[in-house]
Amino acid sequence: MAAGFNDGFFHTGLSIWDVAAGSLLVTEAGGLVGNFTGEADFLEQRECMAGNPRVYGHLVSLLGKYSQFAGAGDKAGVRQALAEDGAPAAEPSQADAAADEPAAPQA
Numbered sequence: 001m002a003a004g005f006n007d008g009f010f011h012t013g014l015s016i017w018d019v020a021a022g023s024l025l026v027t028e029a030g031g032l033v034g035n036f037t038g039e040a041d042f043l044e045q046r047e048c049m050a051g052n053p054r055v056y057g058h059l060v061s062l063l064g065k066y067s068q069f070a071g072a073g074d075k076a077g078v079r080q081a082l083a084e085d086g087a088p089a090a091e092p093s094q095a096d097a098a099a100d101e102p103a104a105p106q107a
Contacts, residue, residue, distance in 0.1 A: 007052055008059050011047070013046055023042075026050045032056040034056075
């Protein structure tokens with residue numbers, strides 16, 4: 001990011017030593033670093049987001065609802081959207097139905 005190859009970055013499950021040096025580089029290059037809700041206290045929260053100032057605001061609005069620190073309303077909205085977008089269960093094909101039937105006894 002600091003070199004300008006990427007405009008934004010996010011990751012979960014990172015430890016302090018995974019982000020400490022990189023966050024310094026991004027900050028010194030003029031970028032912003034925080035957790036998914038945009039707070040600067042990200043080192044021990046195991047979620048990190050970084051970006052240039054233009055992209056950072058968009059990342060916060062996109063990723064904030066997926067943060068472990070997001071409010072209950074945001075998380076309920078995500079669950080509802082997933083339920084609405086979920087594909088209906090596929091109906092079993094005739095081949096699947098025939099395979100489930102017991103075999104006819106042979107004489």
